[in-house]
Amino acid sequence: MDELKKHVSTVLTHASDILVDHAEGCRIHSSDGNTFLDFTSGIGVTNTGHCHPKVVKAVQEQAASLLFGQQNIVYHKPGLELMGKLAEVLPDELSHFFFSNSGAEAVEGAVKLAKMSTGRPNVIVFQGSFHGRTHLTMGMTTSKTIYRAKYQPLTPGIFVSPFPYTYYYRSRYGWNEEETVRFALDELERLLKSQTSPEETAAVIIEPILGEGGYVPAPHGFMQELRDFADKHGMLLISDEIQSGFGRTGKFFAFEHDGVLPDIVTIAKGLASGMPLSGIAYKPELAKNWDPGSHGGTYGGNPVSCAAASAGIDVIREERLAENAAARGEQLMEGLLKLQKEYPVIGDVRGRGLMVATEFSKAGKPESSGLGELKKQALADGLMLLSCGTFGNVIRWIPPLIVSADEIAEGLDIFAGALKKVYG
Numbered sequence: 534m535d536e537l538k539k540h541v542s543t544v545l546t547h548a549s550d551i552l553v554d555h556a557e558g559c560r561i562h563s564s565d566g567n568t569f570l571d572f573t574s575g576i577g578v579t580n581t582g583h584c585h586p587k588v589v590k591a592v593q594e595q596a597a598s599l600l601f602g603q604q605n606i607v608y609h610k611p612g613l614e615l616m617g618k619l620a621e622v623l624p625d626e627l628s629h630f631f632f633s634n635s636g637a638e639a640v641e642g643a644v645k646l647a648k649m650s651t652g653r654p655n656v657i658v659f660q661g662s663f664h665g666r667t668h669l670t671m672g673m674t675t676s677k678t679i680y681r682a683k684y685q686p687l688t689p690g691i692f693v694s695p696f697p698y699t700y701y702y703r704s705r706y707g708w709n710e711e712e713t714v715r716f717a718l719d720e721l722e723r724l725l726k727s728q729t730s731p732e733e734t735a736a737v738i739i740e741p742i743l744g745e746g747g748y749v750p751a752p753h754g755f756m757q758e759l760r761d762f763a764d765k766h767g768m769l770l771i772s773d774e775i776q777s778g779f780g781r782t783g784k785f786f787a788f789e790h791d792g793v794l795p796d797i798v799t800i801a802k803g804l805a806s807g808m809p810l811s812g813i814a815y816k817p818e819l820a821k822n823w824d825p826g827s828h829g830g831t832y833g834g835n836p837v838s839c840a841a842a843s844a845g846i847d848v849i850r851e852e853r854l855a856e857n858a859a860a861r862g863e864q865l866m867e868g869l870l871k872l873q874k875e876y877p878v879i880g881d882v883r884g885r886g887l888m889v890a891t892e893f894s895k896a897g898k899p900e901s902s903g904l905g906e907l908k909k910q911a912l913a914d915g916l917m918l919l920s921c922g923t924f925g926n927v928i929r930w931i932p933p934l935i936v937s938a939d940e941i942a943e944g945l946d947i948f949a950g951a952l953k954k955v956y957g
């Protein structure tokens with residue numbers, strides 16, 4: 534296998550050298566016989582855990598009866614059944630669905646729908662967002678320059694406004710949450726006066742919890758302000774739930790924390806437990822102007838992926854995984870807050886459900902110099918962690934939603950040991 538690694542594209546970075554043999558639940562087993570507690574969930578994908586038996590069974594049965602049913606050519610049962618299930622877990626108004634394969638494709642679909650339905654060309658995104666790596670979504674992504682550098686020029690018609698990232702603005706300017714939110718809202722209005730007029734702005738798109746940009750929940754109330762802003766200017770509100778959806782934050786979707794109804798919701802990752810599937814859910818009235826045939830894709834809504842997604846939704850509901858995410862998230866935050874007292878280099882502990890961040894800083898400045906070593910040490914001790922954030926100074930905590938209290942305690946123990954070695 535080491536010999537074969539020479540064929541792997543060098544454009545990919547790797548968080549570890551592990552060659553996986555198999556995985557189940559929250560554990561990854563390597564081919565050399567080691568076991569790791571997986572607190573990455575494959576970047577927020579394996580919400581139901583690795584190889585949940587019900588998901589595996591659904592995949593196996595579906596694969597044996599229909600591997601592919603092209604969505605422009607036929608309807609298939611797994612696709613329709615999944616739409617029925619999604620309609621149950623989403624607000625009644627979001628009753629139409631379009632399926633694709635990756636998160637970026639879902640965001641592309643959302644923007645295309647927003648453009649056609651409003652007849653307006655531009656979109657507003659937030660500073661620090663990650664919406665994907667295709668040419669359009671790369672232009673919408675501002676979490677790190679590495680995702681865009683040397684690929685310019687990017688797609689035009691994308692305007693960036695500050696995200697209400699309280700810890701960031703507090704560290705630099707001493708602002709509190711209210712001041713940060715006011716600033717973000719003022720800047721949104723200023724954008725409409727200075728760069729993109731309302732008449733040419735189709736939508737504002739937000740990750741209710743900034744993902745790659747640092748695991749920053751939008752302060753409560755901000756989503757409602759955004760809803761009002763969009764309504765006032767005749768724009769659509771798109772909630773990018775690709776990382777925050779499917780129980781991750783303690784609710785089925787993160788927008789539910791604020792009781793706000795978006796016009797379009799993008800879904801992927803946790804949707805199908807690792808099988809490739811993404812999509813958008815939207816208000817049907819938006820599609821009055823969405824010309825039939827103007828959007829599509831060969832593989833979208835693959836029946837095996839749809840079967841996995843339906844089984845996954847059943848698991849999330851039956852095993853009350855959103856509730857577990859809320860409870861285990863609390864336990865995790867409590868443990869991390871204790872560690873923060875011991876290690877002031879942990880500047881902030883924040884999150885919702887099992888989308889939790891520890892942000893490292895020294896003297897008010899981002900501290901990332903020890904994070905590589907910290908993750909390496911944790912891995913050596915059996916815990917897989919990922920970082921995120923524009924400055925690479927955030928450890929993000931995204932275990933599978935099936936994680937137990939014992940596993941959270943085990944993860945915290947390993948992390949405490951790694952902290953001691955690196956920052957003790």
Ligand SMILES: Cc1ncc(COP(=O)(O)O)c(C=O)c1O
Pocket residue numbers: 576635636637638640663664665666740744745773774775776777801802
């Ligand atoms: C919020 C958000 N949107 C979009 C994407 C892009 O998804 P994909 O990598 O499946 O294209 C991601 C991926 O991390 C994401 O976190």
